Amino acid sequence: MTAPAIEILGLTKDYPVGFWRPKMRRSLDNLSFQVEEGEVFGFLGPNGAGKTTTMKLLMGLIFPTSGTARVRGRAIDDIEMHREIGYLPEQPYFYDYLTARELLDYYAQFSDFSSVERRERVTRFLERVGLTAAADIQLRKFSKGMLQRAGIAQAILHDPPVVILDEPMSGLDPVGRREIRDIILDLKNQGRTVFFSTHILSDAEMLCDRVAVLAGGKLQGVGAPRDIVAMKAHAMEVLFEMREGRALPADLAAQVTKIGGRSRMTVPEDQLYLALEKLRGAEARILSVSPLHPTLEDYFFQLVGGARTKRGLEEISR
Amino acid sequence: MSATVRPVAINTFREAVRDRVLYNLVLFALLMIGAAILVGGVSIGIVQLVIINLGLSSISIFGLVMAIFIGVGLVYKEMEKRTLYSLLAKPIRRWQFLVGKYAGLLLTLVVNTAFMTLGLAAAFFYVGGHIERANLSVLTAIYFILLELAMVTALAMFFSCFSSPMLSTLYTLAIYITGVFANDIHGIGDFTKSPAVLGVTRAIYYLVPNFHDFNAIATAAHGDSIPFALIWQNSLYAALYILLLLIASSAVFSRRNLK
Numbered sequence: 001m002t003a004p005a006i007e008i009l010g011l012t013k014d015y016p017v018g019f020w021r022p023k024m025r026r027s028l029d030n031l032s033f034q035v036e037e038g039e040v041f042g043f044l045g046p047n048g049a050g051k052t053t054t055m056k057l058l059m060g061l062i063f064p065t066s067g068t069a070r071v072r073g074r075a076i077d078d079i080e081m082h083r084e085i086g087y088l089p090e091q092p093y094f095y096d097y098l099t100a101r102e103l104l105d106y107y108a109q110f111s112d113f114s115s116v117e118r119r120e121r122v123t124r125f126l127e128r129v130g131l132t133a134a135a136d137i138q139l140r141k142f143s144k145g146m147l148q149r150a151g152i153a154q155a156i157l158h159d160p161p162v163v164i165l166d167e168p169m170s171g172l173d174p175v176g177r178r179e180i181r182d183i184i185l186d187l188k189n190q191g192r193t194v195f196f197s198t199h200i201l202s203d204a205e206m207l208c209d210r211v212a213v214l215a216g217g218k219l220q221g222v223g224a225p226r227d228i229v230a231m232k233a234h235a236m237e238v239l240f241e242m243r244e245g246r247a248l249p250a251d252l253a254a255q256v257t258k259i260g261g262r263s264r265m266t267v268p269e270d271q272l273y274l275a276l277e278k279l280r281g282a283e284a285r286i287l288s289v290s291p292l293h294p295t296l297e298d299y300f301f302q303l304v305g306g307a308r309t310k311r312g313l314e315e316i317s318r
Numbered sequence: 319m320s321a322t323v324r325p326v327a328i329n330t331f332r333e334a335v336r337d338r339v340l341y342n343l344v345l346f347a348l349l350m351i352g353a354a355i356l357v358g359g360v361s362i363g364i365v366q367l368v369i370i371n372l373g374l375s376s377i378s379i380f381g382l383v384m385a386i387f388i389g390v391g392l393v394y395k396e397m398e399k400r401t402l403y404s405l406l407a408k409p410i411r412r413w414q415f416l417v418g419k420y421a422g423l424l425l426t427l428v429v430n431t432a433f434m435t436l437g438l439a440a441a442f443f444y445v446g447g448h449i450e451r452a453n454l455s456v457l458t459a460i461y462f463i464l465l466e467l468a469m470v471t472a473l474a475m476f477f478s479c480f481s482s483p484m485l486s487t488l489y490t491l492a493i494y495i496t497g498v499f500a501n502d503i504h505g506i507g508d509f510t511k512s513p514a515v516l517g518v519t520r521a522i523y524y525l526v527p528n529f530h531d532f533n534a535i536a537t538a539a540h541g542d543s544i545p546f547a548l549i550w551q552n553s554l555y556a557a558l559y560i561l562l563l564l565i566a567s568s569a570v571f572s573r574r575n576l577k
Binding site for chain 2: 015056059060061062063079080082083085086087088089091092093094095097098106107109110111151154155
């Protein structure tokens with residue numbers, strides 16, 4: 001049996017806050033989930049949820065307070081793990097005195113390519129992310145979208161089986177977002193695992209096989225986007241018409257919205273039959289009854305609202 | 319140099335070369351040597367002494383300015399600008415990154431010192447100097463300056479691993495100045511009757527790098543020879559001090575969370 005692409009096992013991260021007698025602030029709380037090989041896996045959550053912290057822990061940029069993680073069976077403190085992984089940091093900043101070609105050549109030197117292969121590869125990946133025309137321009141003259149593309153190129157330059165992208169669509173215009181989406185789909189078609197964080201939910205719904213939702217440093221759910229939203233109770237939408245001269249039952253009136261000559265009513269699933277009985281008693285003409293599938297966005301906002309009312313993250317004294 | 323350290327070193331060198339401040343420093347050093355020619359012209363009989371003295375002092379001062387001001391930003395800048403994030407995602411260990419950065423700045427200092435030495439040589443021959451055995455002392459003095467710069471760079475980089483450039487500059491300058499007067503500090507201990515003062519002066523003397531023995535400018539300017547024992551003694555001392563500082567930097571930086 002092959003190891004999962006990414007395996008996160010009880011990762012917890014506390015940060016000291018304050019200079020004098022610092023308190024520990026928990027930014028990630030006992031996080032555990034797996035990303036399978038070949039999946040496009042979305043990591044969702046509001047700002048400050050702990051998405052970037054998780055990715056930085058995976059990359060060894062920060063160290064866990066407790067717990068561990070593995071990438072394709074290798075521990076995150078194993079330097080060889082970095083050969084299997086490509087990483088785009090959030091809002092990437094690169095050496096702006098280098099050209100895009102020089103930047104990619106620099107990063108390529110940490111993989112075992114010959115100089116001929118390196119040159120060929122750099123040219124190929126510049127083309128792949130659409131930077132051929134700007135290959136010999138210094139990065140300080142690049143737009144945000146171009147920098148993001150250069151960042152993706154450096155992340156996938158060594159053909160890693162696992163690619164971690166921290167907010168790859170952040171700050172991009174619709175064209176830029178579409179280009180990044182195409183690259184992610186391209187990586188998936190090549191059988192690579194893509195683990196990316198985002199708060200643009202339509203992108204996650206469009207791209208991801210599965211998502212994990214994080215709020216306040218805690219995991220709220222993992223699954224296919226449809227499964228995630230299915231965790232919450234469904235509601236049913238009833239569309240009907242009242243006959244001439246017939247009045248709507250008084251206890252239903254508050255739930256009904258009139259659109260043209262039709263009426264729309266949303267009822268919880270367990271009260272559907274009762275509501276239909278009442279409508280039948282009033283000789284209403286039922287046009288349709290359909291389940292309301294909440295979107296990932298609905299679920300996300302519900303979570304964010306909950307997290308915000310808790311006002312911040314758990315604080316523990318050390 | 320390992321295949322992992324070399325790219326970091328070369329990139330650090332490239333950054334310094336593309337930095338206009340660096341060119342200004344070299345230009346300024348060359349101007350100082352030019353000034354030496356003018357001063358030498360009015361100081362009848364001691365032309366070469368003045369040129370060597372001023373030239374070597376310029377090489378030392380400009381080297382120090384570069385070592386400190388670039389050194390304190392070596393690690394800090396990469397953390398602050400987050401260029402380190404993409405780099406450490408590659409199969410490179412943190413100590414290899416540090417050694418690469420250190421080697422890159424050292425290479426920059428060597429190249430700049432070499433250019434300044436060429437400028438000094440040009441000025442020397444311009445005023446009618448000719449190659450003598452005593453000139454070897456000048457090269458030795460420059461070698462000592464380089465050793466000193468290598469130690470200062472390691473100090474600056476060490477502080478850069480855990481503090482801001484401003485504080486790192488202050489710490490490095492404080493230790494450098496203390497190191498220049500290390501022998502005098504030791505001497506104060508000899509004259510005191512207080513065991514506390516003796517303890518403190520001895521602790522400072524043994525802790526800070528002793529830069530006193532690395533200053534051979536006056537000896538070289540007067541054409542006196544520098545003992546061979548001092549050359550290997552200084553080389554060994556510098557190598558050990560740098561090694562200790564790199565190990566300490568590595569220990570600090572390897573545990574550091576990059577925020």
